[in-house]
Amino acid sequence: MKVTYIHHYPYRHLPEDFASRYEESVVTNPYFELVDPKLVHEDLRSALDEAMYAARAGFDAVALTEHGQSSYDMNPNPDLGAAALAYATELEGIETGIYTVGRSLGKSREPLRVAEEQAWLDCLSGGRLISGFPVGLAYDANVNAGVPPIETRARYDENFEFILRAWTEREPFPFNGHYSQYPSVNIWPRPVQQPHPPVSVTGTGNPNTTRFALQRDLGFNLVVLGAAAPNTAQRIFDDMWRMADELDLDDNPYRAAFAQSVVVGETDADAERLYAKHVEYSMSRGVGHIPMHRLALPGGISPQGLRVLLGQAMSAPTGGQPALTYRNLVESGAVIAGSPATVRERLADQAHSFRIGHLLANLQIGSMPTELTQHNIDLFSTQVLPHLRGIWSDYDGDNRWWPERLGGRPVSTKQADLTGARLT
Amino acid sequence: MTTTSPNQPATGEKVIATWNNRIRLRFVIRGSGPALVYLHPAGGLFWDDFLARLTEHYTVYAPVFPGTSPDDTFAIHELDDIFDVVLAYEQALRSLGLENVPVVGQSFGGMLAAELSACFPKLFTKVVLLDPAGLWNEQHPWSLDFISAPPEQLPGLLFKDPTAEGPRSMFPQPSGPEEALDQAVAGIWTFGCMAKFLWPVPDRGLRKRLHRVTAPTLIMWGEDDRLIPVAYADEFGRLIPHSRVEVVPDCGHIPQIEHTDHTYATVTDFLAEH
Numbered sequence: 001m002k003v004t005y006i007h008h009y010p011y012r013h014l015p016e017d018f019a020s021r022y023e024e025s026v027v028t029n030p031y032f033e034l035v036d037p038k039l040v041h042e043d044l045r046s047a048l049d050e051a052m053y054a055a056r057a058g059f060d061a062v063a064l065t066e067h068g069q070s071s072y073d074m075n076p077n078p079d080l081g082a083a084a085l086a087y088a089t090e091l092e093g094i095e096t097g098i099y100t101v102g103r104s105l106g107k108s109r110e111p112l113r114v115a116e117e118q119a120w121l122d123c124l125s126g127g128r129l130i131s132g133f134p135v136g137l138a139y140d141a142n143v144n145a146g147v148p149p150i151e152t153r154a155r156y157d158e159n160f161e162f163i164l165r166a167w168t169e170r171e172p173f174p175f176n177g178h179y180s181q182y183p184s185v186n187i188w189p190r191p192v193q194q195p196h197p198p199v200s201v202t203g204t205g206n207p208n209t210t211r212f213a214l215q216r217d218l219g220f221n222l223v224v225l226g227a228a229a230p231n232t233a234q235r236i237f238d239d240m241w242r243m244a245d246e247l248d249l250d251d252n253p254y255r256a257a258f259a260q261s262v263v264v265g266e267t268d269a270d271a272e273r274l275y276a277k278h279v280e281y282s283m284s285r286g287v288g289h290i291p292m293h294r295l296a297l298p299g300g301i302s303p304q305g306l307r308v309l310l311g312q313a314m315s316a317p318t319g320g321q322p323a324l325t326y327r328n329l330v331e332s333g334a335v336i337a338g339s340p341a342t343v344r345e346r347l348a349d350q351a352h353s354f355r356i357g358h359l360l361a362n363l364q365i366g367s368m369p370t371e372l373t374q375h376n377i378d379l380f381s382t383q384v385l386p387h388l389r390g391i392w393s394d395y396d397g398d399n400r401w402w403p404e405r406l407g408g409r410p411v412s413t414k415q416a417d418l419t420g421a422r423l424t
Numbered sequence: 425m426t427t428t429s430p431n432q433p434a435t436g437e438k439v440i441a442t443w444n445n446r447i448r449l450r451f452v453i454r455g456s457g458p459a460l461v462y463l464h465p466a467g468g469l470f471w472d473d474f475l476a477r478l479t480e481h482y483t484v485y486a487p488v489f490p491g492t493s494p495d496d497t498f499a500i501h502e503l504d505d506i507f508d509v510v511l512a513y514e515q516a517l518r519s520l521g522l523e524n525v526p527v528v529g530q531s532f533g534g535m536l537a538a539e540l541s542a543c544f545p546k547l548f549t550k551v552v553l554l555d556p557a558g559l560w561n562e563q564h565p566w567s568l569d570f571i572s573a574p575p576e577q578l579p580g581l582l583f584k585d586p587t588a589e590g591p592r593s594m595f596p597q598p599s600g601p602e603e604a605l606d607q608a609v610a611g612i613w614t615f616g617c618m619a620k621f622l623w624p625v626p627d628r629g630l631r632k633r634l635h636r637v638t639a640p641t642l643i644m645w646g647e648d649d650r651l652i653p654v655a656y657a658d659e660f661g662r663l664i665p666h667s668r669v670e671v672v673p674d675c676g677h678i679p680q681i682e683h684t685d686h687t688y689a690t691v692t693d694f695l696a697e698h
Contacts, residue, residue, distance in 0.1 A: 146624035150500060150616045178504070293572035299616020303497045306609045314605060424501075 001391040005054035006063035007364040008073035009047045018285040025289045026070040046370040057381035061097025068144040072286035079117040086125035104136030106152035107145040111159040115166035119191045127192035134202035139294035150299030157422045167196040215421030217414035219401040221257040230333040237354040254399040257358035264379035268338040276326035282366030283324035340383035443512035446502040452486045455479025459525045462486040463533030466618035474680035491617040500617045526550040542633035551641040560627035564653040571615035583676040590681040634663035641667035642694040646675035
C-alpha cells in the first residue's frame with residue numbers, strides 16, 4: 001500500500017460563532033473582517049512545514065488540493081505549493097512523490113499553463129510528480145472561475161486531451177479546441193516521466209466519473225464528506241469494482257485511492273482530548289460548512305447521473321444526518337481516530353473492504369496547530385504506517401499509477417490514448 | 425399529435441429539424457387565428473392561463489428549448505452560444521413560415537426574443553418582452569442564484585405573493601416518488617441548459633444590439649421583481665427605438681401569472697394596435 005500525506009491549507013483562526021454569523025466557508029465569507037494577515041502568513045508557512053515534516057517521516061508522497069476563494073483551503077493552485085515541496089525535497093534528497101491531487105480541469109481556462117506547470121514540476125522533482133485532474137467542485141469551477149455548469153465536463157474532456165497531447169507529442173502542433181485555441185503547442189519542458197506522469201481523477205460518487213477513470217486506466221480517488229461517508233464510500237467502491245469486472249479490467253487495488261481523515265493519540269481517550277475541537281472546527285467552520293448549492297449546480301451533472309444521485313438521496317432514510325460532532329464522526333468512521341492500534345486496525349479493514357491500494361491520509365484537520373499536527377504525523381508514521389505498507393504487496397510490482405522512480409511502472413497506453421473514453 | 429377540446433381549440437406538436445439537422449426543435453402549437461410565437465422562460469414551458477387565453481385569438485407556437493425535453497437532453501451540446509441559438513431558432517421559425525408574426529418572450533425567452541429581433545429586424549411585427557433577461561450592470565446587480573435555490577424558496581423568489589392561486593398552480597405536487605424524481609431531474613437540467621447562455625453574469629452584449637430592433641416593442645415588468653430588478657425596464661425602453669414600458673404594480677417576475685387579466689389585456693391591446 002502507498003500512503004500519501006494530504007492536507008488543506010486552512011485559515012486556522014476563525015471565531016467560534018463563525019457558523020451562526022456566516023453562511024459558508026467559501027465564496028462569500030468576508031476576508032478582511034475575519035483575517036489577521038500575519039496569521040495567514042503563519043498558516044501557509046505551517047502547512048508547508050507540516051508537509052515537509054511528513055515527507056521526512058517517510059510518507060510515500062505529499063499531496064495538495066485546489067480550492068479557490070475558500071477559508072478551509074487557501075490553495076488556489078496546488079502547483080504553487082508543489083513547486084516549493086518539489087524543491088525542498090530535492091534539497092534534502094527525500095524520495096517522496098509530489099502529488100497534485102487537485103488541478104481542476106473543469107475549472108481551468110488555460111490548459112497550456114496546466115501542461116507547462118505540471119511538466120515543470122515533474123522536471124524539477126526528477127520524475128516524482130503524480131498528476132491529479134479532478135473535475136472541480138461547483139463553487140470553484142462555476143462560481144470562482146465562472147464556467148457555465150453545463151460546460152464543466154466538456155471543458156474537462158477538452159483540457160484533458162490537450163494536456164496529454166502537449167506532454168507527449170514530439171512535434172509542435174496547432175490546437176483548435178472548443179474552449180481554447182493555440183497556433184503552436186510546444187511546451188518547454190516536457191515531463192521527465194515517459195510517456196507522461198501518472199494521472200488520477202477524483203470523484204465524489206457520480207458513476208460517469210468512476211467509469212471514465214476505469215476506461216482510461218486512470219487512478220480513481222474518492223472523496224466523500226459527512227457522517228455517512230464510510231457507507232457511501234463502500235457503495236461507490238463496490239460499484240467501481242463491479243464496473244471494472246463488467247469492463248473486463250483487472251482488479252488491481254492500486255487503481256483506487258481514498259482520502260481519509262485520521263487522528264492518532266496515545267489512547268482513544270487521548271485522541272479525543274487532543275483532536276475533538278479541531279475536527280469540530282473543520283465541520284462548523286470548514287468543509288462541513290459548505291452549502292449544497294456550492295457543491296453541485298444545475299447543468300453540472302447529466303440527467304442520467306442526476307437520476308442516480310437524486311434517487312439515492314431521495315430514498316435515503318429520513319430524519320436527517322447525525323450532527324457533525326467528533327463522537328458521531330468517529331463512531332461512523334468518517335474520521336478514524338484513536339490509539340495507534342485502533343487506527344491501524346480500522347485503516348487495514350478499510351483498505352480491504354474498499355480494495356484501495358492508495359490511502360490519502362489527511363492528518364491536519366481544521367484548526368490543528370503545527371505542533372499537534374507533527375504529533376499526529378509522528379504517531380502515524382511510526383506506529384501506523386509501517387503496518388499498512390505490506391497490504392496488497394502482491395500487486396507492488398504492478399502499480400502503474402505511481403512514478404517509476406518511486407517504484408511504480410509506466411502508465412498504460414490507455415491513459416495516453418487520445419481516442420479514449422470521455423467524461424461528458 | 426393533434427387533439428381538440430372546448431377550451432383548447434387545437435393542440436399539436438411539430439418537430440422541426442434545424443441547425444443543419446443537429447437540433448430537432450419541438451414546437452407546442454395551440455389555438456386558432458393568426459400565428460404568435462411564445463418563447464418560454466428558464467424554468468421551461470408552462471402552459472399558463474395567459475397562454476390559454478391567447479389561444480382564443482391566436483395560434484400560439486411555443487418552441488421548447490433544445491435539451492429540455494426529457495427524451496432529447498443532449499441537444500443542448502449542439503448550441504455553444506446565444507448566436508447559435510438565434511440562428512437555429514430563426515431557421516426553424518422560417519421553415520414553419522413564421523415570419524412577420526408577433527412574439528412574446530418571458531424572462532430568458534424575452535432575452536431570446538430581443539436577440540432574434542435585433543439580429544433579424546424583419547422577423548417579428550411586434551415584440552412583447554415580459555421581465556426579460558439580457559442586461560446587467562453594477563448599479564443593479566442580479567444573479568442566477570435562483571437556479572440552485574431550494575425548491576421551497578423558488579415561489580417566493582418568483583412572485584410577490586406566492587400563496588395566490590396562479591403562483592400555486594405553477595408548482596403542482598408530484599403524485600409519488602417516481603414523479604418527484606422525474607420532476608426534480610427535469611427541473612434541474614432545464615435550468616442547467618438555459619444557464620449555459622446566462623452564466624456567470626447574464627449579459628452577452630445585448631445592450632449593443634438593441635438599437636437594431638425596429639418592431640414596435642412592449643416591455644412589461646413586475647414592479648417587485650426579485651430576480652431581475654425593474655430598473656432594467658427603463659433601460660430596455662431607452663435602448664429599443666419604438667418601445668414603451670409598462671410597469672405592473674404589486675407584481676413579481678411573472679406578470680402573466682400574477683396579474684393575468686391585466687397582462688393579457690395590455691398585451692392583446694398592444695398587438696391589436698395599428
